[in-house]
Amino acid sequence: xxxxxxxxxxxxxxxxxxxxxxxxxxxxxxxxxxxxxxxxxxxxxxxxxxxxxxxxxxxxxxxxxxxxxxxxxxxxxxxxxxxxxxxxxxxxxxxxxxxxxxxxxxxxxxxxxxxxxxxxxxxxxxxxxxxxxx
Numbered sequence: 025x026x027x028x029x030x031x032x033x034x035x036x037x038x039x040x041x042x043x044x045x046x047x048x049x050x051x052x053x054x055x056x057x058x059x060x061x062x063x064x065x066x067x068x069x070x071x072x073x074x075x076x077x078x079x080x081x082x083x084x085x086x087x088x089x090x091x092x093x094x095x096x097x098x099x100x101x102x103x104x105x106x107x108x109x110x111x112x113x114x115x116x117x118x119x120x121x122x123x124x125x126x127x128x129x130x131x132x133x134x135x136x137x138x139x140x141x142x143x144x145x146x147x148x149x150x151x152x153x154x155x156x157x158x
Contacts, residue, residue, distance in 0.1 A: 068104025088112040
């Protein structure tokens with residue numbers, strides 16, 4: 025069974041992220057699939073549909089997802105993880121300047137958005153967002 029990491033993004037996978045996946049899931053076997061998933065109000069359901077399509081051939085197993093999403097959507101994904109099976113939900117962490125604590129910017133993409141230096145992945149287990157009226 026070939027382990028697959030599903031990255032939910034419009035962008036490719038940089039070499040440092042691929043190295044992090046290989047260190048955890050196997051250097052020879054791991055495959056990264058990038059998909060721009062449309063959540064349509066049901067992030068866990070939309071991700072489950074993509075996982076089912078990837079695993080349809082019976083030769084690949086999604087072991088982790090890397091959803092690039094704002095916190096409110098990440099919370100819905102984590103809250104719906106029972107629908108995703110035994111898949112790890114990952115969150116990329118960025119390198120920070122030791123003096124300022126700010127994220128290190130490595131450049132800009134063609135649209136002018138900042139490119140942030142990758143540090144490592146963490147597994148999302150719970151997200152709690154509490155708000156109150158101002």
